[in-house]
């Protein structure tokens with residue numbers, strides 16, 4: 001990316017306006033088609049059979065009882081499934097080997113005329129296997145814990161500076177495994193048409209799905225079409241191709257019919273990634289005035305043998321967060337025989353910020369300082385890790401604006417002092433930050449001779465409002481209203497574009513849409529404003545625009561405030577109020593932005609109080625496999641939530657001046673809640689979630 005500075009704001013309406021979702025009506029009336037809503041003629045149904053042990057070998061697949069079910073078509077397993085080509089991602093090499101890498105891995109696939117028949121068949125398949133003892137437990141002494149390349153950093157002399165500090169915090173924080181549960185479970189409908197593969201998939205990025213399917217089935221990418229027109233949430237769980245889409249394509253090949261596979265929710269935790277548990281030690285050494293001289297953040301986590309390069313990069317935000325001359329970060333990861341962890345909203349950053357922002361609160365208490373003043377005192381001039389300037393950074397401004405709105409000024413810092421009947425009341429604060437990245441994208445803009453425009457880009461709208469915001473960017477660039485153009489997204493036969501992930505979708509796609517529409521405007525001007533009979537079409541790519549060296553650290557920032565009430569008899573904590581104030585560049589649509597940030601904050605509240613998965617050492621996977629046992633915060637848990645943002649100008653980001661907002665909202669929320677619990681009760685919650693027994 002660039003040293004480029006984008007000119008003064010060229011933007012007018014409808015950008016920046018609260019345009020309602022263009023697909024809202026289609027979604028609420030049920031006419032929007034999701035992956036499993038497509039039923040080609042002759043479509044068969046598939047149901048997976050999960051591995052019953054955590055590690056071992058499948059020695060026999062007994063199919064007779066399953067094949068005796070009415071409507072049975074096939075039971076695919078490693079011994080007869082189509083052979084696949086190489087995939088970089090080994091979780092996609094489904095049914096290729098008798099080896100069992102984790103419990104819940106798909107070891108057979110039942111295919112039948114109807115969904116109930118496929119399900120009955122799957123229950124009747126008997127898997128015989130030779131189990132071996134799995135390695136499931138992460139301890140700080142685990143012999144296979146390693147520090148991968150790039151997973152540690154050191155500046156100054158941390159040990160000496162920490163040892164010599166007047167005030168020291170040394171604490172260990174833990175987060176359990178956490179699972180994404182999008183409303184729409186992962187699903188795919190696959191169909192072979194001649195030598196072509198056509199797939200409807202529930203994915204955050206269909207280009208990556210197409211590339212993976214092309215490699216696995218040894219096709220050219222243009223022989224594969226993937227449609228992800230509407231997607232019912234993802235949070236990272238649909239950020240990369242997942243096994244279900246490969247299984248659907250494989251089954252369609254084997255039975256020579258279209259096949260639909262919607263994963264049962266109970267298999268999502270084993271097959272679609274999760275936030276791996278982290279054990280995090282944070283050490284802060286400061287003077288009595290709260291100036292941090294030494295900061296260390298060390299994380300132990302794990303991955304699976306199928307995803308050897310994965311880790312929760314939980315120290316990443318710490319590197320750039322607070323000034324301190326003596327610094328140390330280290331992430332260690334061990335391979336365990338567990339389901340493969342992967343992306344969950346603000347992967348790494350969200351985990352790490354719980355630990356660091358809790359430790360900062362502990363330091364504020366130890367120094368008898370206001371936690372906002374403590375953070376302001378440690379604000380760096382430049383990125384302390386790289387020495388580069390921030391493209392923009394308004395963390396302190398967010399904290400101060402939030403303090404005003406929240407009513408922080410009157411806060412008595414003493415813990416366990418405010419009682420209302422059975423309730424202890426407290427408030428807490430934490431910082432929020434997330435990288436602001438951009439990925440190359442292409443787009444096409446077309447002017448019709450009779451008036452009207454069409455904008456095409458393979459962006460994905462996973463519920464965020466991406467479709468609407470891209471139409472606003474196009475309309476604003478063309479100087480028209482959103483109703484004067486059509487926007488077409490969500491298919492690989494549209495211009496290639498990156499995934500909806502890493503909070504970089506809108507910045508990346510929007511740049512390409514802006515470029516295409518700007519170029520189209522110039523072309524129309526060349527024709528004296530009259531579109532010629534054949535129309536005008538412009539296709540662009542932003543690879544070159546993004547190609548020069550980066551000179552800045554680009555991050556969004558925010559401040560999270562929570563007020564909690566803890567019942568002294570039951571230990572139950574409730575969040576009464578939550579306030580987020582963010583600095584995330586230009587806000588392109590306040591309606592959809594608010595909803596994104598609000599959703600992130602609710603997910604963070606949920607992480608603080610209710611969500612938890614247990615890695616069951618007897619079985620090797622997580623027993624919380626439905627919404628009755630995996631407790632996502634529901635309406636009664638969520639009271640007053642307020643979202644605000646600063647009018648942040650950053651001319652170095654992209655033509656819109658926007659930063660991503662998909663993940664910023666969750667970062668820091670859990671620490672704000674547990675810091676508030678400390679203020680309410682005097683109990684320091686270092687292990688999430690804050691369950692009642694810990695608060696009594």
Ligand code: MOS
Nearest residue numbers: 235236345501502
């Ligand atoms: Mo996000 S975890 O990049 O979908």
